[in-house]
Amino acid sequence: MSSLSVRHLISIKDLQTEDLQLIFNTADQFKEILNRPIKKVPSLRDITIANIFFENSTRTRISFELAEKRLSADVVNFSSSSSSVKKGETLLDTVNNILAMKVDMVVMRHQSPGAPVFLSRHIDANIINAGDGTHEHPTQGLLDAYSIREQLGKQRNGEAPTDFKGMKVAIIGDILHSRVALSNIHCLQKLGAEVLVCGPPTLIPHFVETLGVRVTYNIKEALMWCDAANILRIQLERQDIKFFPSLREYALYFGVNKELLDSIGKDIIIMHPGPINRGVEITSDVADSGQSIILQQVENGVAIRMAVLYLLAGRKEVS
Amino acid sequence: MQSRVILDSTKFALTIERLCHQLIENHGDFSNSCIIGLQPRGVFLSNRIVQRLEILLGGKRPLYGLLDATFHRDDFRRTEKPLVPGKTVIDFPIEGKRVILIDDVFYTGRTVRSGLDALLDFGRPAAIELLVLVDRRYSRHVPISPDYTGKTIDAVMYEKVRVEWTENGGKDEVWIIPFKMVS
Numbered sequence: 001m002s003s004l005s006v007r008h009l010i011s012i013k014d015l016q017t018e019d020l021q022l023i024f025n026t027a028d029q030f031k032e033i034l035n036r037p038i039k040k041v042p043s044l045r046d047i048t049i050a051n052i053f054f055e056n057s058t059r060t061r062i063s064f065e066l067a068e069k070r071l072s073a074d075v076v077n078f079s080s081s082s083s084s085v086k087k088g089e090t091l092l093d094t095v096n097n098i099l100a101m102k103v104d105m106v107v108m109r110h111q112s113p114g115a116p117v118f119l120s121r122h123i124d125a126n127i128i129n130a131g132d133g134t135h136e137h138p139t140q141g142l143l144d145a146y147s148i149r150e151q152l153g154k155q156r157n158g159e160a161p162t163d164f165k166g167m168k169v170a171i172i173g174d175i176l177h178s179r180v181a182l183s184n185i186h187c188l189q190k191l192g193a194e195v196l197v198c199g200p201p202t203l204i205p206h207f208v209e210t211l212g213v214r215v216t217y218n219i220k221e222a223l224m225w226c227d228a229a230n231i232l233r234i235q236l237e238r239q240d241i242k243f244f245p246s247l248r249e250y251a252l253y254f255g256v257n258k259e260l261l262d263s264i265g266k267d268i269i270i271m272h273p274g275p276i277n278r279g280v281e282i283t284s285d286v287a288d289s290g291q292s293i294i295l296q297q298v299e300n301g302v303a304i305r306m307a308v309l310y311l312l313a314g315r316k317e318v319s
Numbered sequence: 320m321q322s323r324v325i326l327d328s329t330k331f332a333l334t335i336e337r338l339c340h341q342l343i344e345n346h347g348d349f350s351n352s353c354i355i356g357l358q359p360r361g362v363f364l365s366n367r368i369v370q371r372l373e374i375l376l377g378g379k380r381p382l383y384g385l386l387d388a389t390f391h392r393d394d395f396r397r398t399e400k401p402l403v404p405g406k407t408v409i410d411f412p413i414e415g416k417r418v419i420l421i422d423d424v425f426y427t428g429r430t431v432r433s434g435l436d437a438l439l440d441f442g443r444p445a446a447i448e449l450l451v452l453v454d455r456r457y458s459r460h461v462p463i464s465p466d467y468t469g470k471t472i473d474a475v476m477y478e479k480v481r482v483e484w485t486e487n488g489g490k491d492e493v494w495i496i497p498f499k500m501v502s
Contacts, residue, residue, distance in 0.1 A: 003401045022403075029387065029404040038440040041390035071390075310390075314401035 004311050008120045008127040011136040012186040020190060021162065024146055026307035027300070028160070034070070034303060044073035047313050049105045050098050053130070054080040054091075057109055059274050059298060060130050060140070064107050067305035073313075076103070091115065092122055099125055105313065108132075113179075126312045134177050134238065140273050141183025143304040145191060147297045148228050151269050164193035170222040172198045173232035173254065173281050176205050177239065180273045184230060185211055198222035199254060202243040203234075219254050220264065228269035231256055231282050247280050257283040267291055274298065325480075326453075326470055326493035334469040335364075338450060339371045341467050342419065346381075351445070352417040353382035357434050358389075358405035361422035363484040364452050368421065382416070384409035388433040407437075414442035423482045425451040425468075427460040435463075453480050453493055 004023075005016050012020075033041060049068050053061055061077075068075045078098065089097075095106065105126045108116055113135035120127045131137040148169070153160035169188050175181045175197045188195050189212060196214040197204060204215060216222050223229060234250060244250050256270070270282075270292040278284050287294060326334060346352040349372070356365025362385055373380045389404040420434055431449060438447065452469040458476070470493070474480055477498045483489025 002403045026404060029389075029406065032407050033390070033440075036440050037442055040440070042436070043390045043395050046396075311401065314396060 003315060007312070007315070008116070008129075009138050009308055009312065010116045010120060010127065010129050012138045012141045012183045012190070013136070015138075015190070017163075017190045020142070020145070020187065023142055023304065023307050023311065024149060024160070026311060027146055027303040030070075030306040030310070031300070031303040033306075034299075040070050040072060042072045043310055044068070044071040044313055047071075047104045048074040048076070048102060049107060049309070050076045050078060050103045051130075052078045052095065052098070052106060052108045054108070054110045054115075055131065057130070059301070060109065060137075063298070063301040064128075064130060064139075064305050067302050067309055068107075070302070071306055071309055073105075073309070091119070095119060095123060099123055105309070128308060128312065131179050133179065134182075135179055136183045136186075137179040137273075138183050138187075139301070139305055139308060140180050141187040142308070143297055143301045144180075144184055144230060144271060144273065145187045146304050147271065147293050147300050148188075148193075148269065150296070150300065151228075151293060164188060164191040167193040167228070168196070168226045169193050170196045170198055170226035170229045171232065172219065172222055172229055172256070174203045174234045174243075175199050175208065175232070176203045176243075177235040178232050180230075180232060185213055189213075196222055196225060200244050200250070219256070220260060223256070223260065223268065224264045224266075226268055228271060229256070230271040230273070232273065233275060233277055233281060251280050255279075255281055255283065256286050258285040258289070261286055261289075261291070269293055271297060322494055322496045324492055325472055325495055328491040331491045331493065334452070335367055335371060338452075338467055338469055339368055339375055342368070342372065342450070343375060345448075346417065346419070348376060348379065349381035351415075352419060353384065353411065353413060354419050354421060355384050355386045355409065355413075355438065357420060357422040357430065358385055358387040358407070360424075360482070363482070363486055364423050364450075365421040366486070368450075382411050384411065384413075386420075386434060386437055388430065388437040391433040391436040393429060393433065409441055412442055413438070413444045415445050418444040418447045419450055419467075420447055421450045423451065424453045424455065424480045425449075425465055426455045426458055426480070428463040429460055431463055432461045452482060455480060 004019050006014055051064055065075055107128045107130050109130040110132050113133035115132050116127050116129040129138055149160050171181050171184055185195050198216050201217055272294045276287055354365055354369055356362040369383045385408045387405040387407045389402050448466040450467040451465045454465055454468045454471045455474050456471055474495050479496050479498055481494045481496055483492050485491050
């Protein structure tokens with residue numbers, strides 16, 4: 001397979017397993033490019049990409065921008081706080097105005113789930129979802145899986161696995177408000193891994209088992225079961241009511257600390273999509289430990305996003 | 320028109336042997352030279368040449384890397400099938416080195432053109448030379464010519480040159496095949 005089955009990257013749920021493999025194999029080549037003296041290739045030099053962020057972001061936005069620039073694309077940035085959205089313009093009008101200036105691809109983050117799907121039905125450009133509310137954050141799901149794959153590759157003398165059969169991944173924390181969780185669940189399951197979610201009962205969505213994941217409310221049980229733990233941030237900005245008594249109590253019952261990690265008697269991979277709240281969901285000694293691949297995740301983010309942009313742009317649409 | 324062999328396995332081996340000796344004439348012990356095989360198909364030839372050179376140089380293996388130029392090609396978004404990248408492995412600096420770029424069939428020159436661009440991302444070599452197994456004359460789209468040639472041929476546009484390798488399940492032969500027969 002040499003091309004993606006989709007025109008837009010809206011959600012991992014829409015992708016085939018072969019799409020995931022293609023993205024990972026392409027990202028391998030981009031990762032090599034990122035280690036060259038000149039970290040830039042001319043592939044997308046005739047493409048213009050708009051990064052439209054209706055919600056705050058540092059990592060994702062910088063990562064996308066770097067990926068675009070390293071592919072030689074022209075980049076325009078837009079954030080809602082400094083734009084006419086504040087004056088009452090609709091999403092579709094805003095995007096159509098940007099597209100009228102001949103933009104080929106749109107990378108969008110929006111606070112409403114489904115915003116990128118809506119957009120993809122009304123406009124012609126390729127759309128990449130950079131996070132839509134509590135729905136999905138597909139490139140994060142991809143880079144998390146890619147980082148696990150890379151880690152497994154190191155354990156197997158450089159040969160990256162083609163699937164994750166037998167691999168167990170726990171996603172810990174605020175599952176209810178997390179778009180990263182859903183993208184991770186879909187991505188890992190498509191690759192053949194087993195997934196478990198763990199958190200306080202109020203932060204685990206009802207019927208999450210119907211996705212085929214295990215559920216536990218005991219952090220130690222989750223850590224003992226898994227080979228890799230993806231620890232998520234408590235998304236206070238999305239919580240309009242209290243889901244747990246206090247951050248201190250959350251840290252006590254669901255925070256991952258060194259003592260807990262040492263007590264499970266095996267080395268597991270520790271991941272976090274960032275931003276980290278040190279001392280809440282993860283302590284500093286765990287986040288900075290040798291088991292943690294948090295910074296590798298950020299590094300891989302650029303390669304994964306380059307692969308996605310390259311593969312979506314590479315479909316022949318110009319005549 | 321029928322398919323025909325233009326290099327059989329005996330001549331094939333002799334050609335590679337001759338190319339190796341030509342390289343040694345110009346590069347001596349390869350102390351300031353390196354060999355870069357162009358992905359995907361140039362690598363079969365560069366592997367053979369490096370193996371043979373290692374023997375001829377008394378066990379000293381020249382610096383050897385693989386280069387994929389997919390991201391530098393000029394037909395991105397212009398072909399029906401998306402371009403799938405191969406592996407690049409160049410784990411030594413090429414700055415100041417004399418580089419020998421290797422590909423199997425030299426036709427329009429566009430692949431080598433993208434290879435030259437990709438190569439310069441790794442530094443500024445002292446010189447770049449081009450070695451090819453088969454040079455199809457009179458079909459260049461860019462002003463590039465090889466420094467070392469295995470065999471020069473005149474093939475018309477509706478013919479394809481196919482190089483087969485034992486590594487690839489073939490027999491170390493070069494064929495000219497009419498276009499319709501190519502699977």
